[in-house]
Amino acid sequence: MPKLENILLVGASGRMGNCVQTLAQERGISIQKCTTRPCVQLPSPWPSDVSVVIDFSCDSVIGQMVAKLLERRPPFPPLVVGTTGLSNDTMESIKLYTQRAACLVASNFSLGIAILRACVRLAAAKLPDAFEAEIIEIHHRHKRDIPSGTAQSLLNDIRDAQMLSHGASGETTPESVKIHSLRMASVVGEHQVILAGPGEQLRLVHQAENRSVFAHGAFHAAQWICGQNPGLYHMEDVFGI
């Protein structure tokens, strides 16, 4: 895999932005910051050695940032988006960018969540439709999006697996799966999927203990995407799950 040389970081002043900078310092990778307030401004002059853009900002920033990147002359740097709660308009901007460069969107960069999602897909497909599924997610009080992007991805995983396996005729319709969101103190992130059926319960839980797990995942994704063709990618592609 090519070495990460220089990262353009969007959302540098935030919780995740700080974490990414700490990790970059530990690994000897240089960081250029993209200003987002009062509006998005790419670094000028443009640093010639930008390997990848990593974004941990908010929905309203991404469309502006993509538009600014597309105003530049090629080559267009690969883009890794960690921001969650993306609107349809923002996803359309990202899809536009995927015509020019590789782009990875991840609601969660941790390996544990990628494995959890694979387990949930398996459970939802294999358990009989008498089983009910519910999702509980807990995050710190400052998190903006409710439900979390990861909980939304888990919900989609359950729906897709149930629809594929049981069709729409089952006792538990995919629409009946609910997300319960709690916002408490400084919790980094917990996701729990409960599948309950006649006489038994299956609980699948993931707890992120600190933010550096997401920063490590983002760097892994960034390194992986540097060798990829234009297109839209996900963490499942990175981990080969």
Ligand code: NAD
């Ligand atoms: P934060 O609020 O601490 O930081 C957000 C950053 O974006 C800051 O630099 C802030 O200045 C900038 N920003 C926010 N709103 C803005 C606006 N309206 N205009 C211009 N700039 C703005 O948030 P955080 O905890 O660092 O999280 C950032 C994003 O990353 C969130 O969407 C969060 O859910 C997501 N996240 C993703 C993962 C993952 O694994 N994919 C992990 C943790 C957090």
